[in-house]
Amino acid sequence: MNMQISKTPIGLDGIPAAETVLSHVDGERGELIIAGERVGDLAGKSSFEGVTARLWNAAMGTSLNEANVRSRLGAARERAFARLPELLPATRGMSIAEGFRAAVAGLRGENGLEHEATIVGALPVIAGALLQRAKGEDPIAPDPTLGHAADTLSMLRGRKAEPREITALDTYFVTVCDHGMNASTFTTRVVASTQADLFAAVTAGYCALTGPLHGGAPEPVLEMLDAIGSTERIKPWVDSALARGERLMGFGHRIYRVRDPRADVLKRAIGRLAGGGTDLPFAGEVEAYIRDALRRKNPDRPLDTNVEFFTAILLDALKIPRQAFTPIFAVARAAGWTAHAREQLRGGRLIRPSSAYIGPMPR
Template sequence: MNMQLSKTPIGLDGIPAAETVLSHVDGERGELIIAGERVGDLAGKTGFEGVTARLWSGGTGQPVGEAAVRAALGAGRERAFARLPDLLGITRGLSIVDGFRAAIAGLRAEAGLAHEATIVGAFPVIAGALVQRVKGNDPVAPDPTASHAADTLSMMLGRKPNAREVAALDAYFVTVCDHGMNASTFTTRVVASTQADLFAAVTAGYCALTGPLHGGAPEPVLEMLDAIGSTERIKPWVDSALARGERLMGFGHRIYRVRDPRADVLKGAIERLAGDGTDLPFAGEVEAYIRDALRRKNPDRPLDTNVEFFTAILLDALKIPRQAFTPIFAVARAAGWTAHAREQQRAGRLIRPSSAYIGAMPG
């Protein structure tokens, strides 16, 4: 048997799969640019509707304004609420994560309406309805005049959120709305490259997001903080985990070789929310010790804090159930997915990478 060992980079690392105007990740410098702005600057000057307008403008090549996006998303949430009986019909007995997948797969094109707004508008309505069902409550009707972040929280919590809560979730939405050619975005673009519609492409993107190596990390961060429990247990717990070779959730990233720039944006959002009882001091102590321990273990290339660490703390502080963390991530990332799908469709080229065959050759 003649086995050929490949020297091809596995996982397409460092191989461009598309040209895009939407976002850029520089892992060596710890920089994320979304629609021409560094993520920290962008989060300080616009909300979700504003960044969505930028992404959709870039993806479609047709300028769209923030006010138009706000109106379209509000109307999209209303239409999704009217369709909830159909959308939730096959989700009985499923978890929030799996029920969300089943429901978004039931979305469809609506004559004369933008598919992007139908998708992005529906996501928080579906997520909120699934959360309320777990609580034994009826779905909360959306308010089309509210911001996307405010309405998402209202439907999730069953009450009107305060201004600090809205600002915190809005900052999260802006921060995670797009992130280069990540696994779910790449999946979305592959499906869109076949000229399948946006609904198929985005459903595929969400399926990729549910994997624990992509969108499933924030909940284990909270489980880690729960297991540590108190300040005096930080050192022995972390040292023991590292000695066993365990992964510390919320640290390290496939792309970033330095600190994830999104971590500081979310940390700032949490600090502004801290008056609402957020336990940032303890989490901050855990983060500081883990960073120091990782530097000691691997001084040449230590792992640093990633976006999941502060995502977990922020979403928990907002009283969003842990089982809904992945759908909430999707509520934000849907803006990027839809923009990337449109951009890929405009390119008109099928994504069809080659593979490196390492099996047996015929004699």
């Protein structure tokens, strides 16, 4: 029996699933615009609270500012800490990434309080508690007077962060807070389109993020750098990996045809961390050789550095354990997830794509 052959773009490539005012990715030009600003410009002048205000205002028509969001997130972190005895039991025996998923799924609304702040405020508290428990320690109480990045570092590491460390993590949060219709954001919007609540939508978004094709590559970047080990091993190690057809982590992107603009923002942030134990010269040598090798291998469409390469180096320099990389990504991306969910709910249309059936037909 003849099978039907479909010309439908697989994976919905190039098919708009929503209209949004939140972010725009131009893969041909290597440009990311978040709520009207290029990511490089935004990272230089806005805090995470400031960009979160921009996203929520754009999605919901509110008029929040940086101070409003900072206050709301500080209060939300305190509320989340008080709820840890309810949230943590479900995470026993799980890895940090798995436990984070279980605890996030346990979040719920609180009377009279904004769900967006409740979610975004809770995520670093959960991540910090899971990391402290893995070390055999009690969770660190949040400080609502601190900024979100500063308090996140304190809860993760059990000590006050230095200004340059706070700036680095805050830049990371701004840089990855939203990124168009990526897999986790699309998942969040699909769930929100059913009129499920914000907690269900964000939990689904995090589940999508944990897949290795979406948010799971920063840790393997460090494993690759560890395996290379030294400058003299860069060429033979990379050449051998390419000859075997292996994927080099931190290079190439589903959307960008040129360099990921977020990579340069984070590279500059790492440079400003100077003295933090970051071996940027070695990482820079690895990056340069891999880019050149990929250009020789695929001259028509060479793969370039993506955000995950420098994400791994930055988070490692901040002494954040590798197993927490995905939850920390979620701490930042929750700003975008909540904004997209609210924008989708305002539109009110169920997302229900069709499929191209290529199976047999009845006689």
